[in-house]
Amino acid sequence: MTxxxxxxxxxxxxxxxxxxxxxxxxxxxxxxxxxxxxxGHLDVTATLADASETRTIATRPGPLPRRGKGTRSFSVFFGKLNHRDVVHLAVRYHEGALHAATAAKG
Known part of the structure; x- marks a missing residue:
């Protein structure tokens, strides 16, 4: 995951x-x-059951506190997908703005 x-x-x-x-x-x-x-933002990638396709959605970049043990939540939505088709989820952190090829979602 990280x-x-x-x-x-x-x-x-x-x-x-x-x-x-x-x-x-x-x-x-x-x-x-x-x-x-x-x-920063998170890229959330779903690998589908046939392993021939992955889908990636980025969270919106947002401020993070500088100190403390504060937690932050995130949420993304993969449209037109059945949960049974997802075999693996990966989440990667990236500093700064979204990548040019990635659209921001929820």
Whole structure:
């Protein structure tokens, strides 16, 4: 989910069917109690059962507190997808703005 050098860790992640798609929600917190950056976003990637397709949605970039053990929640929605088709979820943190090829969702 997160790499050892990432400034955040994901301590809760859940995916469930929501209408015609899959909602992924989770919580992050800083490593060692201090966020090393003030803004960033998460890329949430779903690998589908046939492993020939992955879908990635980025969270909106937002401010993170500089100190403390404060947690932040995130949520993304993969439309037109059945939860049974998702075999793996990966979440990666990126500092700064969204990547040019990634659209922001919930």
């Amino acid at each position: 790499a050892p050098d990432d400034p955040i860790s994901i301590f809760w992640l859940h995916a469930y069917q929501a209408g015609d798609g899959v909602r992924v929600v989770g919580n992050i917190r800083p490593h060692n109690g201090v966020y090393r950056t003030s803004r």
